[in-house]
Amino acid sequence: MIDLRRLKVLRAVAHYGTITSAAKVLHFTTSAASQQIRQLGRELGVTLLEPHGRRVRLTPAARSLLAHADAIEARWEQAEIDLRASGDDPAGTVRLCGIPTAVAMLLAPIVAPLREQHPRLSIRIQEVEQQAGFDLLFGGEADLAIIEANPANPPAGDPRFDQRPLVDDPLDLVVHGDHRFADRQAISLVEARHEDWVLQSVTCTCRQHTLAACGAAGFTPNVVHNALEWNAIAHLIANGLGVALVPRLAHLPPHLPLVRLPLVEPTGPTRKLLTCTRAGGHENPAVAAVLTELHTRAEHGVTVTAA
Structure with a gap:
């Protein structure tokens, strides 16, 4: 009989990428988590981890076992739902x-x-x-x-x-209220090719959306400022320091002199x-x-x- 607790450790290693990370989440020591996986492998007569440089990786046998482990986890999830369902x-x-x-x-x-x-x-x-x-x-x-x-x-x-x-969340061009584009109802992205730009941090997918959209429009944006949060980006724009593509769901401070301009491109950037x-x-x-x-x-x- 497979010990389901050891399967949980194996699933965690596969999800988090390392034994150390999995052990931390499961409140194990790294050595204890390693021992759980070795014991599971001995019970099944297979090797579940193999050296890969300075790290380890799951073997084909482990990958096969994970498919069954994920199915078991899904059945437990369904069992819990069924037991708690009361019709109320x-x-x-x-x-x-x-x-x-x-x-x-x-x-x-x-x-x-x-x-x-x-x-x-x-x-x-x-x-x-x-x-x-x-x-x-x-x-x-x-x-x-x-x-x-x-x-x-x-x-x-x-x-x-x-x-x-x-939901689809399109990106709009956001400009200062006094910008020459501010009285427009919509705009083509290529019209902003000569603007200074404010871009999101490298960890934000909107940065990739912006760069890809500008590339598709035929230009590379002149990135002058970078910021982590939409609030900071809004203040940079409000101080006349550039323009930015901002998701429509992103809340911008209402007191700032900002204007959102939808893009006319039918395949504009969308989250x-x-x-x-x-x-x-x-x-x-x-x-x-x-x-x-x-x-x-x-x-x-x-x-x-x-x-």
Whole structure:
């Protein structure tokens, strides 16, 4: 009989990439986590880890075992949902997390209507960076995450997660209220080719969206300033220091002299936001109630003022 606790350690090593990282999350010592995997391999008569430079990597046998481990985890998730289902309104605590703009414009606004519809439902929200959302789901510390579609994400067919489209978030050109473009209703991106630009940090996917969109328009932006947060970017623009492409869901301080200009390009840069749960998590009544409210908000549009 396979010890499911040892399978959990193996899954954690595969997810976090190293034994040390997995051990830290599981509150093991590195040596104890290594011992758990070695013991699992002895029980099955296979080698699960092999040297790879200064690190280790999973063997083909380990990868095969992981497929079964992920299926077992999904069945446990479904079993818990089935046992807790009572036919009543959703109840208990549902833990939500998301990237900053999703927390501000999607998750926070749905709490009040959810409380009104489901008084026995308790909601907890946590702002996280992209990868942390997957980590919290994997570790059982979150029930639903709002993330951005990204090549670095686990693939759509990853059996551990269920990723589904939520809303498209186009990027607008944001300029100072006195800018020569400010009285326009829309603009072609190529018209901003001679502007000074404010770009997001290298960890923000919007930086890649901006560079790709400018490249497709036939120019390389003259990047003068870089910033980590939309608030800082807004203040740089408000002080006449450049222009930027900003997601429509990103909240900009309303007191600043800023104007949002939609791009006329039909294939302009757009972030695609997804909901993500553990496999089978969408069937959890509490999660299903959250998803219904999220899609209602997305379908009716999210109002973001230009100034």
